[in-house]
Each structure stands twice: as structure tokens, then as C-alpha cells.
Amino acid sequence: MAKGRGARRGRATTTAAVLAGAVTAALAAGCTSGGDPADDGRAASRGPSRGTAQTTASVLAVKIDNAPAARPHTGLEAADVVYVEPVEGGLSRLMAVYATQFPAAVGPVRSARESDLELLAQFWRPTLAFSGAQGKLKPLLKDAPLRAASPDQERDGYFREPGRAAPHNLYVRPHRLMPSAPGADALTTGFRYGAAPAGGRAEHTHTVRYPAARFTFTWSDSRDGWLVAMDGRASAPQPAPATVVVQYVTVRESAFRDFLGNNSPYTETVGSGRATVLRDGRAHDVAWKRPSATQGTSFTQADGAPVNFARGQVWVVFAQAPGKG
Incomplete structure (x- = not known):
């Protein structure tokens, strides 16, 4: 893995190019609605995707702390x-995306x-709620096609517990x-x-491990979803997503480091690869594809048929693809 200054400058340039392309495509495209995640399930429904009909609808995305001391979370369900x-040190962080409802508060925000x-x-x-960013990242945030809503910009939207x-x-107050x-x-994820x-295959429990974190999803007939345990512990209220996606991606070094000097991992979500989709107590080995940053992600079976998710909350866990580390 390249570690020199040239490699870091190249990665920063790549990010800037992605953002420039996103700005251009966003101004030219907008969004279209091709279905509702709350459909009745009798027919496949494609989630909204970018197209020609412009809308001002935009999601709220919140960066959520997931260190053990940050739990239980508020508003995640x-x-x-x-x-x-x-993230750094083999730990994990969450990004929660809100479109159909706002809780009173969400957090802890990081x-x-x-x-x-x-x-x-x-x-x-999208509106991005976050606690701050490394100095070198701030210009990229400023130029990105999003509304940055940290406490510096939206002081009245946050409070300390x-x-x-x-x-x-x-914590942030979405309203x-x-x-x-x-x-x-506004959910232009590409999900169906x-x-x-x-x-698929019957699967009652599925665990995803990071170097210093792990997630276990256990099927619950009574909740009609996958009970989430983090680092072996459940929290209240316990999330029970209807669909869980374990998406195998390339996780590489980024151009940035934290205050301790640890490199911040960069998760590549544009491209293609393999994934495991968990729904209804079964596991399906599928392929994923995201052609560009301004497009959502599609999931298909071996014969090319699209994979439908269950109605309800979706968790997407990004895991290092084998042989990519």
C-alpha cells in the first residue's frame, strides 16, 4: 500500500474529483421516485433513484458514535x-439516514x-449532522453537494446530555x-x-467482526427482524432491522489521520463486489454494484435478478473484502 506524500495527494485529488462530478450530476439530475419502501410486498418496488425529475427532498444523515461508552444510542431505531x-483503531461508527420520520433526538453525534x-x-x-471534522477535511465538506450541519453551523440544533x-x-434535535x-x-439508495x-439458506445468527468491534444479528420471529447486538451486548431499545446487508468492499488508507496519528480508513462504496443479504431468517449471497458516487447501489442474484429487501429498516455493514486488506 502506497504511503508517500504523492499517494496521499492523489487520494485527496480523487476525492475532490468525485465531489466535482457529484456537484455537476446533482445540478443536472435531481431525483425520481420509483417506489415506496413501505409497499405492500406483492410486487417488487425499486427504491427512488436519480433521474430527470428534480425534487428538493433531502435526507438527514447523522454520524453516530459507536464506542462502548456511547451506548445505548438515542433515535437509532x-x-x-x-x-x-x-474507523480508526479497528472500531466502528454509524451513519443513520432519516427520511420517513424524525425522532426527538439522535446521538451521541461524532x-x-x-x-x-x-x-x-x-x-x-443531504443534511449531514456531525460533531466536527479534521482540519484538512473541512474544505472538502464545504465543497461537497451537501448541507454541513455541525454545532458550529447549527448551534441551536444540538445539546449536551x-x-x-x-x-x-x-445529541442533535432533527426538527x-x-x-x-x-x-x-428522498431515499435514493437504489434498494428494492x-x-x-x-x-438462500436458513440462518438464525450472523456475526461481522472488525479488529476491535463486532456485530451480531439474530433473527426474531416476534420482531420480524434481526436483533442487533454490538460487541456481544444488546441495548434498549434494541434495533431490529428487517434487512441486513453485509457488503464486502475495499477499505484502504485515506489521506487523513486522527489526533493520535492513526490513519482514518477510507471505505470504497463505488464499484462492485459480493454481499450477503439477510432477511426473513435466511441469508442470500449476492453481487452489489454502484457505478458512480451519484448513484445508488443495486444488489443482484447470480442470474442477474434483482434482490428485494423486506419492508422496514435496513442496516448496511461495510466489511473488508477478502484479499483487499
Whole structure:
């Protein structure tokens, strides 16, 4: 893996190029609605995707602390999509995306990362709630096709919880950042919802491990979802996403480091690879593809047929693809 200054400059240039392309495509395209995640499941429904009909609907994305001291989380169960990302020290962080409903508060809120910009470019000018960012990342955030809503920009939208120790005590009030939830049309993820795909294998429990974190998803008939345990512990309220995606991606070094000098991992979400989709107590080995940063991600079976997700919350766990580390 290249570690010199030239490699780091190249990666920063790549990010800038991705953002420039995202800005151009966003101004020219907008979003279209091709279905509702809350469809009745009788027919496959494609989630909204970018097209020619412009809309001002934009999601709220919140960066959420996932260190053990940050749990239990607040407002996580109301998210439409939760992305799990690797960060420094082998730990994890969450990005919760809200479109159909806003909870009263979400948190604890933590800082943004470089790969968040690529991930968020699939949405039309999303609002990103985060606690701050490394100095060199701030210009990229400023130029990205999103609304940065940190406490510096939106002081009235945040509060400190006195019963928790810093830095795990910062929370955001979504209704102070946006007047209302934008609705399902803002979820331009590329996901499809409908009847379960054929095949797969029965699977009651599935665990994803990071170097210093792990997630276990256990199927619950009573909740009609996958109970989430983090580092072996469940929290209350316990999320139970209807669909869990373990998406195998390239996780490489970024151009940035934390205050301790640890490199911040960059999760590449544009490209293609393999994934495991968990729904209805079964596991399906599928392929994923995201052609560009301004597009959502499609999931297909071996014969090319699209994979439908179950109605309800979706968790996407980014894991290092074998042989890519």
C-alpha cells in the first residue's frame, strides 16, 4: 500500500474529483421516485433513484458514535437506513439516514470522515449532522453537494446530555435542522423492496467482526427482524432491522489521520463486489454494484435478478473484502 506524500495527494485529488462530478450530476439530475419502501410486498418496488425529475427532498444523515461508552444510542431505531463504517483503531461508527420520520433526538453525534462524502453523494443535497471534522477535511465538506450541519453551523440544533461524559454526550434535535422529514422519495439508495428472493439458506445468527468491534444479528420471529447486538451486548431499545446487508468492499488508507496519528480508513462504496443479504431468517449471497458516487447501489442474484429487501429498516455493514486488506 502506497504511503508517500504523492499517494496521499492523489487520494485527496480523487476525492475532490468525485465531489466535482457529484456537484455537476446533482445540478443536472435531481431525483425520481420509483417506489415506496413501505409497499405492500406483492410486487417488487425499486427504491427512488436519480433521474430527470428534480425534487428538493433531502435526507438527514447523522454520524453516530459507536464506542462502548456511547451506548445505548438515542433515535437509532427511527432511521430508515443505518450504515456501519470502520474507523480508526479497528472500531466502528454509524451513519443513520432519516427520511420517513424524525425522532426527538439522535446521538451521541461524532465527527465526519472522508468516505462519508462518497457515500452521501447518492442523495440530493443531504443534511449531514456531525460533531466536527479534521482540519484538512473541512474544505472538502464545504465543497461537497451537501448541507454541513455541525454545532458550529447549527448551534441551536444540538445539546449536551449532562448524564454522560464528553465526547459521548452530544445529541442533535432533527426538527431544529429540518422542518419535517422529507419522505421516502428522498431515499435514493437504489434498494428494492418486495417479495423475498428465492433460494438462500436458513440462518438464525450472523456475526461481522472488525479488529476491535463486532456485530451480531439474530433473527426474531416476534420482531420480524434481526436483533442487533454490538460487541456481544444488546441495548434498549434494541434495533431490529428487517434487512441486513453485509457488503464486502475495499477499505484502504485515506489521506487523513486522527489526533493520535492513526490513519482514518477510507471505505470504497463505488464499484462492485459480493454481499450477503439477510432477511426473513435466511441469508442470500449476492453481487452489489454502484457505478458512480451519484448513484445508488443495486444488489443482484447470480442470474442477474434483482434482490428485494423486506419492508422496514435496513442496516448496511461495510466489511473488508477478502484479499483487499
